[in-house]
Amino acid sequence: MTTAATTTGPVRQNTPPEERYAAELAFLAAHDTGARPPGWRLTPRAVVTFVMGSAGEALTLPAGAPAGGDVPGRMEIAPKFVGDRALVERCVITLAGERGLLLVGEPGTAKSMLSELLAAAVCGTGALTVQGTAGTTEDQLKYGWNYALLLAQGPSRRALVPSPVLSAMTSGAVARVEEITRCLPEVQDALVSLLSERRVAVPELAGTDDAHVHAAPGFTLIATANLRDKGVSEMSAALKRRFNFETIGPIADADAEVALVRRHSRAAVARSGAPYQVDDAVLEALVTAFRDLRDGRSAEGWDVERPSTVMSTAEAVAVAGSLALAAAYFPSERDVLTLLPGHLLGVVRKDEPADAARLRGYWDSVVRRRAEHGAATWRTLWDLRAALED
Incomplete structure (x- = not known):
């Protein structure tokens, strides 16, 4: 094999x-x-x-x-993607129909990774990408100009600088727009005519054969949007109609999430040349804590006060990688498990410092109860409760 x-x-x-x-x-x-x-x-x-x-x-x-x-x-x-196969099949069918695909979900649910994988498989590259921000302009979705050529020769197709989206149109490829709801509404609206008419008008070249750039067969667009950004720049109804929406949720299976965190954190640490020394018990405790805090309920059914930040799988991968690097670069100084409370505290305080109290509440309820039930890993974590104090 x-x-x-x-x-x-x-x-x-x-x-x-x-x-x-x-x-x-x-x-x-x-x-x-x-x-x-x-x-x-x-x-x-x-x-x-x-x-x-x-x-x-x-x-x-x-x-x-x-x-x-x-x-x-x-x-x-x-x-490469842990999720519902039927969802991926729907995404592929959307692209096969040359319709826009919008992947929505909480941060850290692999929306960008899935869009990049789909584009790479369909057309051979996921690099035709525009990163949506408040500073993204309409030119970045359509075209700009090589001003040296523009001044020397006047408007021409040679002086036109295509955007990644325009390059995808002319080559019949897949373009990607990341975090589309972070673009201003007037910039988003540039996509409405592009996705409906499948062409881009170039007024500067009016009267020539290059006055319109038409999409080649196969062109389509994948956009992503975070649910946490809802309302930042709400998409118009006209633009929404140009997309099929697919929601990417957190990984449902705990074992699958542990395996993914192990695989991706191991790969990240391997790039540094350091050995990976985080055992499965630590990874399971890390992922379990993330899932409990994300869901607002422990695996045993105990209620948990959810922090305002997103306890995403991507964040769990980052913490696992940090634990592995600490073990590699500071060997024998302390058990890797003793570092976990501090890293969890750093994660939950990213959006709201008051969330530290929610993490302490999680320790005083779920972690304590697991320790009382005799789980060795959770007894150690309960003993580390003081690390969560400001």
């Missing part, structure tokens, strides 16, 4: 999925030779397999598949 290998080259903090999983993408393109929507590199079924994995099974190339020299005959596809 063969697993996907990473590409060689300079070490980077974040390798795009089209490079990190290049072997998997090449294998899936050869494995599933069924019908593809216009401009797609993989079939819709292969896109779902790329995102969700092959369920631990090695796939085999069919006889006569057009494989290249670097494509193995068998490969297991690793899961």
Whole structure:
């Protein structure tokens, strides 16, 4: 059985999925030779397999598949997104219909990661991206100008500088707009005509063949929006109608969340060259605390006062990575578990300092009760209660 290998080259903090999983993408393109929507590199079924994995099974190339020299005959596809397969299938069908896809959810629920994976599988790149902010302009969604050429030669297609969205339109690719509700309403409105008419007018080139840039087959757009940003720049009804909405929720299965936190924190620490020394008991306690505080209810059914901050899986990965680095760079000074209360306190105080009292309340109720029931890890954490005092 063969697993996907990473590409060689300079070490980077974040390798795009089209490079990190290049072997998997090449294998899936050869494995599933069924019908593809216009401009797609993989079939819709292969896109779902790329995102969700092959369920631990090695796939085999069919006889006569057009494989290249670097494509193995068998490969297991690793899961990359932990969530509902039906949701991913709906996302893929939306893109196949060339309709806009809007992924909404709390921060840290892997909306951006899913959008990047989908774009990489569909068109080979997730880099055609606009980051939405209050300072994002309409030009960043449409086009700008090379002012040296503009002054020297006047308006021309050569002097036009396409936005990532315009580049996706002309190449029939997937564009991404991150945190769309952070863009001002007048900037968001630029997407209404773009998604309905599938073209961008260039008034400066009126009277020429380049006065309109038309979308090539396959072009579509994936946007993301955080539920915490609701009301920052509310989307208009006209723009909402141009998207299919899909809500990305927290990971439902505790074991799956522990596995994800382990995998991603281990990968982050590996980039630093440090050994990973956080055992499963610490990871389970970390993820359990995050889930209790996120849900407002412990696994045993005890009520928990929820902090105002989002106790996301992404934040849990960051804490697990910090614990691993502390163990690597300050070995033998203290047990890694003793560092957990301080890191949890740092997380809950990000949005509201008063949330520290809620964390202490969690310690005085859930952690204490678990300690009384004899759980060794939770007895140690209860003994560390003083670390939560200001």
